[in-house]
Amino acid sequence: MKLIMAIVRPSKVEEIKDSLARLNISGMTITEVRGHGRQRGHTAIYRGKEYSVSLLPKMKIEIVIPDDMVDETIRTIIETARTGEIGDGRVFVLPVEQGYNIRTGERDVL
Amino acid sequence: MPPNQLLTIRNNYQRSKQELSQRFLQDLRATDFLEEHSDVVDRLICDVVSPYREKRTFGLFAIGGYGRRELYPGSDIDILLVYRTDGTQSAAEGILRNLIQDLWDTHLDLGHQVWSLEELKELDLNAWEFCLSLLDLRPILASDTMVEQVKEETSAFFRKNSRELANRIVELTLTRHRTFDGTIYQLEPDLKEAPGGLRDYLAATWLRNLYRAEGRYLPYEESKIEEAHHFIQQARIAVHLLSNRKQNRLTHALQEKVAPLLGYASGTASSDVESLMKEYFLNARIINGFCMSLVNAVWGDTDSQLVLEDLRELSSAEEVVQLFLHALEEGKSLSDFLRNAVVDSLPSLSATIKYPALKESLIQLFKPRQGLYRTLSEMYELGILELLFPEFASIKARVIRDFYHRYTVDEHSLLTIRNIEELEAGGKGIDGRFQVILRECDDAYLLTFALLLHDVGKSREGKHSERSARMAARALKRFRLDKGETDTILFLIRNHLAMSSVIQRRDLEEESVIKRFADLVGDTKKLRLLTLLTYADVKAVAPGTLNDWKKDLLWQLYVLTYRKLTLEFGDESISEQDISEKLLSELDPGLERDSFEQFLAGFPLRYLQNTPREEIYEHFRMASRLKGSRPVQTRLLKRRTHYDLCVVTPDRSRLFAAIAGLLSYFEMNILRGYGFSNQQGTILDFFQFADVRGVFRLNNSEKQRFLNLLEQAVLGEVDVDLLLQGKEKSIVFQRNTPGFEPSVYFEDDPAGRYTIVEIIAPDGIGLLYRISREISRKQCDIKLVLISTEGGRAVDVFYLSHDGVKLSAELRTELRAEILQALAQEQAELI
Numbered sequence: 001m002k003l004i005m006a007i008v009r010p011s012k013v014e015e016i017k018d019s020l021a022r023l024n025i026s027g028m029t030i031t032e033v034r035g036h037g038r039q040r041g042h043t044a045i046y047r048g049k050e051y052s053v054s055l056l057p058k059m060k061i062e063i064v065i066p067d068d069m070v071d072e073t074i075r076t077i078i079e080t081a082r083t084g085e086i087g088d089g090r091v092f093v094l095p096v097e098q099g100y101n102i103r104t105g106e107r108d109v110l
Numbered sequence: 111m112p113p114n115q116l117l118t119i120r121n122n123y124q125r126s127k128q129e130l131s132q133r134f135l136q137d138l139r140a141t142d143f144l145e146e147h148s149d150v151v152d153r154l155i156c157d158v159v160s161p162y163r164e165k166r167t168f169g170l171f172a173i174g175g176y177g178r179r180e181l182y183p184g185s186d187i188d189i190l191l192v193y194r195t196d197g198t199q200s201a202a203e204g205i206l207r208n209l210i211q212d213l214w215d216t217h218l219d220l221g222h223q224v225w226s227l228e229e230l231k232e233l234d235l236n237a238w239e240f241c242l243s244l245l246d247l248r249p250i251l252a253s254d255t256m257v258e259q260v261k262e263e264t265s266a267f268f269r270k271n272s273r274e275l276a277n278r279i280v281e282l283t284l285t286r287h288r289t290f291d292g293t294i295y296q297l298e299p300d301l302k303e304a305p306g307g308l309r310d311y312l313a314a315t316w317l318r319n320l321y322r323a324e325g326r327y328l329p330y331e332e333s334k335i336e337e338a339h340h341f342i343q344q345a346r347i348a349v350h351l352l353s354n355r356k357q358n359r360l361t362h363a364l365q366e367k368v369a370p371l372l373g374y375a376s377g378t379a380s381s382d383v384e385s386l387m388k389e390y391f392l393n394a395r396i397i398n399g400f401c402m403s404l405v406n407a408v409w410g411d412t413d414s415q416l417v418l419e420d421l422r423e424l425s426s427a428e429e430v431v432q433l434f435l436h437a438l439e440e441g442k443s444l445s446d447f448l449r450n451a452v453v454d455s456l457p458s459l460s461a462t463i464k465y466p467a468l469k470e471s472l473i474q475l476f477k478p479r480q481g482l483y484r485t486l487s488e489m490y491e492l493g494i495l496e497l498l499f500p501e502f503a504s505i506k507a508r509v510i511r512d513f514y515h516r517y518t519v520d521e522h523s524l525l526t527i528r529n530i531e532e533l534e535a536g537g538k539g540i541d542g543r544f545q546v547i548l549r550e551c552d553d554a555y556l557l558t559f560a561l562l563l564h565d566v567g568k569s570r571e572g573k574h575s576e577r578s579a580r581m582a583a584r585a586l587k588r589f590r591l592d593k594g595e596t597d598t599i600l601f602l603i604r605n606h607l608a609m610s611s612v613i614q615r616r617d618l619e620e621e622s623v624i625k626r627f628a629d630l631v632g633d634t635k636k637l638r639l640l641t642l643l644t645y646a647d648v649k650a651v652a653p654g655t656l657n658d659w660k661k662d663l664l665w666q667l668y669v670l671t672y673r674k675l676t677l678e679f680g681d682e683s684i685s686e687q688d689i690s691e692k693l694l695s696e697l698d699p700g701l702e703r704d705s706f707e708q709f710l711a712g713f714p715l716r717y718l719q720n721t722p723r724e725e726i727y728e729h730f731r732m733a734s735r736l737k738g739s740r741p742v743q744t745r746l747l748k749r750r751t752h753y754d755l756c757v758v759t760p761d762r763s764r765l766f767a768a769i770a771g772l773l774s775y776f777e778m779n780i781l782r783g784y785g786f787s788n789q790q791g792t793i794l795d796f797f798q799f800a801d802v803r804g805v806f807r808l809n810n811s812e813k814q815r816f817l818n819l820l821e822q823a824v825l826g827e828v829d830v831d832l833l834l835q836g837k838e839k840s841i842v843f844q845r846n847t848p849g850f851e852p853s854v855y856f857e858d859d860p861a862g863r864y865t866i867v868e869i870i871a872p873d874g875i876g877l878l879y880r881i882s883r884e885i886s887r888k889q890c891d892i893k894l895v896l897i898s899t900e901g902g903r904a905v906d907v908f909y910l911s912h913d914g915v916k917l918s919a920e921l922r923t924e925l926r927a928e929i930l931q932a933l934a935q936e937q938a939e940l941i
Contacts, residue, residue, distance in 0.1 A: 022356075023355070024184070024219070024355045024356055071841045074841060074842075075841055075842060078842050079842075083808070084803055084804050084805065084808045084809075085808045085809055086809050086811070086812075104113060104215060106113075
C-alpha cells in the first residue's frame with residue numbers, strides 16, 4: 001500500500017476527484033493547506049498597499065492505494081492537475097505499513 | 111449482520127464471480143456471463159437484505175445495467191430502495207440505514223437510491239440520469255403490491271414524458287459523441303461511451319421503445335446488430351477482467367492482451383491486434399449506424415433527404431450512380447425509401463453492370479464539391495462503392511497499427527476527399543494558398559479517383575504505393591478512362607508519399623533536391639494535383655497532423671518546384687564572394703568593415719544566400735560580443751508557427767547536443783536545427799521549435815530561465831544529462847505505445863559533400879540529445895537536422911560531414927553501432 005499525497009490548485013480538486021473515481025478510487029481525504037514551492041508566492045494589493053502573500057492556498061489530497069495502482073494514479077493526478085503554469089503543485093508517494101477500518105475493526109488486506 | 115456472516119457472503123460471491131470469469135474465458139458467451147453475474151449479485155443481496163424484510167416496509171429494485179441483467183465484472187451495482195410512507199417512515203429509515211451499511215460491508219461497488227412511493231409520483235425529468243435508469247427497473251425483493259405500485263408510477267411517467275425523454279436521450283447521445291470528436295475511430299476506444307460503443311446500443315434500444323419507430327429503414331439486419339453488440343460486450347468483459355476494475359478504454363496495452371483472449375492469435379502480436387481492431391471498427395460502425403438511424407428518426411430533418419416519389423425500381427448501375435449524383439447536386443442524402451430501393455437492387459446490379467457506361471457519370475460525380483464525402487460514404491454504406499471499385503473492399507475497416515493513423519484505411523481514404531471538398535468550399539480555418547491551387551485545377555476529378563484508390567494496396571503489409579497503383583490501374587481500365595487521365599491518376603498514387611518524404615527528410619534549400627523533385631513531377635499540372643493530394647492525405651491521418659509548420663513546408667516545396675518548372679529559376683551560379691561583396695557594399699554604417707569581412711569569410715553559400723541581410727548583421731553583432739565575459743550569445747524570437755533560437759559561440763564540441771537536450775528538458779517540440787561555422791571558428795547554431803505545451807506562453811519567467819540554463823549548458827556549467835534524468839525517469843513521459851527496434855540508414859547527398867543519416871526510433875524525451883551526443887563524440891559536424899514524429903515513431907534526419915567531407919564507410923559503421931547502443935541503453939533504463 002502507498003499513500004499518495006498531492007498538493008494541487010484548489011480549482012482542480014473536483015476534476016481530480018472525478019478522474020480518480022474513473023480509476024475506482026473513491027476514498028480520499030482533502031485538506032485546505034497553505035504553502036509555496038518554486039513560485040514563492042506573489043504580491044497582492046489590499047486597500048492600495050502591496051502585500052507579499054508568501055503562502056498560497058492549496059488543497060492536499062491524500063489517498064491510500066495498492067502498490068500496482070501507483071503509476072496510473074500519479075499519471076492521472078498529474079494529467080488532471082496540470083495547467084502548465086507555475087504553481088501546479090506536487091505529488092508525493094509514501095509507503096503505508098498497515099490500514100484499519102475503525103468501525104469494523106478490519107485490517108486492510110492489499 | 112455479524113461480521114463473520116458478511117465475510118462468508120463476500121467470499122461466496124468472489125468464488126462465484128471467479129467461476130463465471132473462468133467459464134467466460136472458455137466459451138466467450140458474454141450474455142451468459144452478464145446475466146449469471148447479475149443473478150449471483152441478486153442472491154447476495156437477498157442474503158443480506160432478507161433479515162431486514164420481516165415487516166415488509168420497503169422494496170428493493172435493480173436499476174441501470176444491473177436492472178437489465180447486464181452486469182460487467184467491474185460495473186457499479188445500482189439499486190433502488192422504495193419505502194412506504196404510511197406511518198412507518200421512521201422505522202423504515204432506521205432499517206434502511208443498517209441495511210445499506212451491511213451492503214457496503216460486502217464491498218460491492220454499490221450505488222443506492224432511496225425513494226418513498228409518494229416521491230416516485232413526483233419524478234422529475236431534471237433528474238434524467240435517474241429517470242433513464244428506471245427504464246431498466248427490475249424487482250429483486252418487493253411485495254407484489256409494491257411492484258405493481260412502482261411499475262404503475264414509472265409507466266405513467268414514461269407514457270407522459272416519452273417524447274421529452276427521447277429528445278433528452280438524443281441530446282445526450284450527440285453531446286457524448288462530440289466529446290469523442292463525433293467519430294467511432296478512436297485509437298484507444300472507450301467501449302462504453304465512444305460512438306459505436308455500448309451506450310449507443312442502449313440509447314438506440316431506449317429510443318426504439320420510447321418512440322415507436324417501426325417501419326424505419328435500419329442500416330443493418332437485427333441479427334447483425336445483435337452480433338455486433340455481443341462482440342463489444344465480450345471486449346468489455348475481457349477488459350474488465352484483465353484490468354481487474356471498471357476500465358472501459360481498450361488501451362494499446364490492453365489490445366495486445368484482449369486479442370488472444372478473444373481468439374485473435376494467428377499471427378504476430380501486431381497483426382493480431384490489427385485483426386481485433388478491424389473487428390471492433392466493423393462492429394462499432396454497425397452499432398453507431400443503428401443508433402444514428404434512431405437518432406434521426408427522433409430528430410430527423412426530412413428536408414435534408416432526397417425523395418423521389420415516382421421511382422419504382424432501380425434497374426441499372428447507371429441509374430443508381432445518377433441517383434447519387436442527383437442527391438449530391440441537391441445537397442441531400444437518400445430517404446429511407448430510396449436507401450431500401452438501392453439495397454434491393456444490389457443483387458441484380460452486379461450481374462448486369464457495364465463499367466464503361468458509368469465513366470461520364472463518375473467523372474461528374476467525382477468533381478470536388480460540398481457533400482461529396484457524404485455521398486461517397488452513403489454509396490459505401492449501401493454497397494455501391496464496392497460494386498464500382500471492388501478494390502476498395504480489400505481495405506474495409508483495415509487497421510494499420512502505427513499509433514499514427516487514427517482512422518481505418520477506408521475511412522482515411524474517404525476523409526481525404528472531404529479535405530478537398532472543404533478546401534473547395536472555403537470558409538474558416540481553410541488555408542487560402544491551397545484553395546488557390548485547387549481553383550487552378552481544371553481536372554480535379556482526377557484527384558478524387560487518386561484519393562479514393564491511393565491506399566488500396568494497404569490491404570497487405572509492406573510498401574503499398576506501387577501495389578495501390580497496380581490495383582488502381584485495373585479499376586481505371588474497367589471504366590476505360592483515357593490514357594492521359596489514367597497516367598496522371600497512377601502517377602499521383604505511385605508518388606503519393608513523395609512530397610511528405612521530401613519536406614520531412616530533405617533540405618529544401620539545396621538546389622539539387624528541388625531539381626530532382628521537379629524532374630520527378632515533370633509538369634505544373636501534376637505538381638498541383640500532387641500538392642493537393644499530399645495536403646488531403648496528411649490532413650486525414652489524425653486531427654492536428656497537418657499543422658501550420660507542415661503546411662508551410664509543403665507550400666514552400668510547391669513554390670520552389672513551380673518556379674523550377676516554369677522559370678528554371680536559380681540556375682545562374684552565385685559565389686560566396688559575390689554575396690560577400692554585395693553585403694560589404696551595402697554595409698550598415700554602424701558596423702566595422704574589416705571585422706565584418708573576417709566574420710563572413712568561410713561561411714557557406716547556403717548561409718549567405720538564404721539569410722536576410724539584417725539577420726547576418728545581427729549575427730555579426732552577436733559574434734562581436736563574444737569577446738566579453740560570456741563566450742556565448744543567444745537570441746530567441748517568436749514566429750507565427752514556432753520559435754527561432756540562434757546561439758553564437760566559439761567552436762565548442764557537443765554544442766548541438768546541449769541545445770537539443772535543453773529544449774527537450776523544457777518539453778519543446780524540436781522541428782529542425784542547423785549550424786554554420788566560419789574561418790574564425792565562430793559557430794552559429796539555429797533551432798526551430800514549437801512550444802506545444804505552452805511553457806513559455808504561460809510562464810514568462812521560464813523563457814529567461816531557459817536562456818540562462820542554455821548559456822550554462824553551452825559553457826558546460828550545467829549537466830544536461832542530469833537535468834534530463836528527472837524527465838526520463840518520470841512516468842509522465844513514458845511512452846504508452848509499444849517500442850520497436852531503432853534503425854539507422856546512410857545515404858550520400860547528391861552534391862556529395864554530406865552524408866545523410868536517417869534514424870528511426872521510438873519517440874521519447876531527449877531522443878535527439880542522445881543521438882546528437884553520439885554524433886559529436888565521433889567529431890562529426892552537423893549541418894542540418896530535420897525532425898518529424900509520426901505517432902510514437904520519430905524520424906531524425908541528419909546531414910553530417912567529418913573534416914569537411916562525407917563520412918567514410920568505417921565511420922558510418924562505428925556511428926551506427928554507437929547510436930544503436932545509446933538508444934538500446936535508453937530502453938534498458940526505462941525498463
